Amino acid sequence: MKKILMVIVDGLADRPIDGKTPLSVANKPNMDKIAAMGINGIMDTIAPGIRPGSDTGHLALLGYDPYKYYSGRGPIEAAGAGINIKPGDVAFRVNFGTVEGEGSIFDKVVVDRRAGRISDTDELVKAVCEGVRLDVEYIFRRGSGHRGALVLKGEGLSDKISDTDPHEIGAKVWRCKPLDDSEEAKRTAEIVNSFMEQSHRILDSHPLNVERAKKGLLKANVLLLRGAGMCPHIPPFEEKYGMKLAVVAGTTLIKGVGRIVKGDIIEVEGATGNKYTNLDGKIKAAIEALNTHDFVLLHIKATDELGHDGDFDGKREFIEKLDKAIEPLLSLDFSKVCMIFTADHSTPVMAKEHTADPVPIAIVHEGVRVDEVTTFSEFEAYKGGLCRIRGRDAINIALDLTDRAKKFGA
């Protein structure tokens, strides 16, 4: 059977500044070869004008309707952190952050939402798990960098509660509030607030934080919760498509998308999800996974971060670095592998945020109707033979090209 490789470069596309984007000005001969070898188009990952998250975008690209299957960032982050969540559990995305001030945790002000981009939180997580006592069972795990996930387990819980992360610097930590009148929401909010207070007390006086403060580093003394969600009922990828899924990704969120559809996560040494990631290792791992799996999703993250940072040159430079690294993909046997090269959304340096501007997509496989597009960019892709498609179409088109699609009708 033929295989499918989907390469998703997070936030790759831009809005032009003076008619230029990092992608359009980058020197990227390999991406351009992919455009020239394939059929091209632009893609609305969810729908025109709908700004995708990386999680909803990836769900759509795997063929799942995010309006049906997405239930917040929490469950996906938790799955990505390796927590086995069950229906009924409530999961949260967690940031280690820094607060200053006096009084209760809810009187203190957030001075950094990433605790100075702290990298190692193992000891702190351990201390929280040993010290915090709640009315329910819970699991708290670290993710990469300042990231983590919290899962409240058991019955009688609700995800209709507010965040404790105020989402901006200089604001006080929010008290968790029930968002409906249910007893479950009220109870869950109380549990969350207790978690906030206890964990802050433990973290603020933890020797590692005392030491950080001495060194002039920001304390990682608050856990900012957001994206409360209950575990979705989602059909496993293999059940849906009859294909074994492998995900090669550095970030917890994308691993989480892979895990909630029961794909295999391929761990790669040095895959960090930032611009220093082990690109060669990830690309090698993705190619190797084509031997053991039917559908391989390779996710590259740094373009998105550089877009969020508004760093035009940094984004262009990373695209050039990535372009060199993807050279081995050009030697794949495209009579046996269908490669989709695209992005999950735009993260324009001008917007510093995800936008709904459609992304370029190129599909390479024997038998595709190769078009006249020879440059992979926002300004050329729409001239190609795919015209404008949706994110959920991409996998169906690949299934058709690889003769895995079944005829509907006679």
Next chain:
Amino acid sequence: MKKILMVIVDGLADRPIDGKTPLSVANKPNMDKIAAMGINGIMDTIAPGIRPGSDTGHLALLGYDPYKYYSGRGPIEAAGAGINIKPGDVAFRVNFGTVEGEGSIFDKVVVDRRAGRISDTDELVKAVCEGVRLDVEYIFRRGSGHRGALVLKGEGLSDKISDTDPHEIGAKVWRCKPLDDSEEAKRTAEIVNSFMEQSHRILDSHPLNVERAKKGLLKANVLLLRGAGMCPHIPPFEEKYGMKLAVVAGTTLIKGVGRIVKGDIIEVEGATGNKYTNLDGKIKAAIEALNTHDFVLLHIKATDELGHDGDFDGKREFIEKLDKAIEPLLSLDFSKVCMIFTADHSTPVMAKEHTADPVPIAIVHEGVRVDEVTTFSEFEAYKGGLCRIRGRDAINIALDLTDRAKKFGA
């Protein structure tokens, strides 16, 4: 009132081999004129990546959602064979095939699924209808060539049963099995198996088959059933659109689509659905039908068969023959007639099967936004003013162009 002519060339489009398709290399000045006179685009008959059958594809092109109205091939074949099916009836597509071996029909092996492409089955059908006795009323009719349809009539039946056609040569005939636990499915499966045994006994010893065997021809000694379906509840075309529908087609399946939406089937002498069909007669009939009907569907089949056969040159030659035959269409008064020229799906000679690769579509009518496309092919259509549309859009666009569309809103 203005009229609409939809010309559907079955399986017309391809995947390129060395950058060429039968359509792209064919000498077809008339189709190119249609492209030049009209607005062009590509069309996903059902949706991107979804491989259409000719039945589901034609339903979509007539504006019916096949996910809502399609209930298997059986009812459409039966309608096409002229059987008046009613809700509750269970219909099957039937092939005359050839089995060899000893024992019961379910011990025998299928050596040909088309009984050597037998052409005249009138006598055999008569013998089966006279000889087979079932617990229910039934109607068995021939279609074109080796094709036929069977309808079990009455109450207490189910279409949740398996095929008896094993779908491959060298396999034993399948015993019909219930696909759910209902009494209806169990009973229907038993009736089908009895039909299989009785009809085989009658056919195997029929004088015509004895004679075929003597001549070294394959016996038409089994009836292979597939596509069990119950008659769908589908609104008549005239009720849905206020237009009288005429269908000019050689094949039972497409006549069936026309019949289930209560269109008039225009019979044309020598319209066979293969490459020897009476093209001039069909085109003349379609043009004449524009005098008596509002919407005329003209279906040309052979391109699909030649695609299934993997016959590149044969497909190109037939396209050239068709191109000559359609010349009278260019003289239509396009201030009064809107012509849609397209296909129901691709049947690439490289795939020998329907694929979801989008098909070219050209729409000619006074007032369309004529674009720069002057060649009707897979490599040019997508550059046209229609961009990429869906099958169900086509009729709505024609309704709009012919001022039959009603405004939605004020």
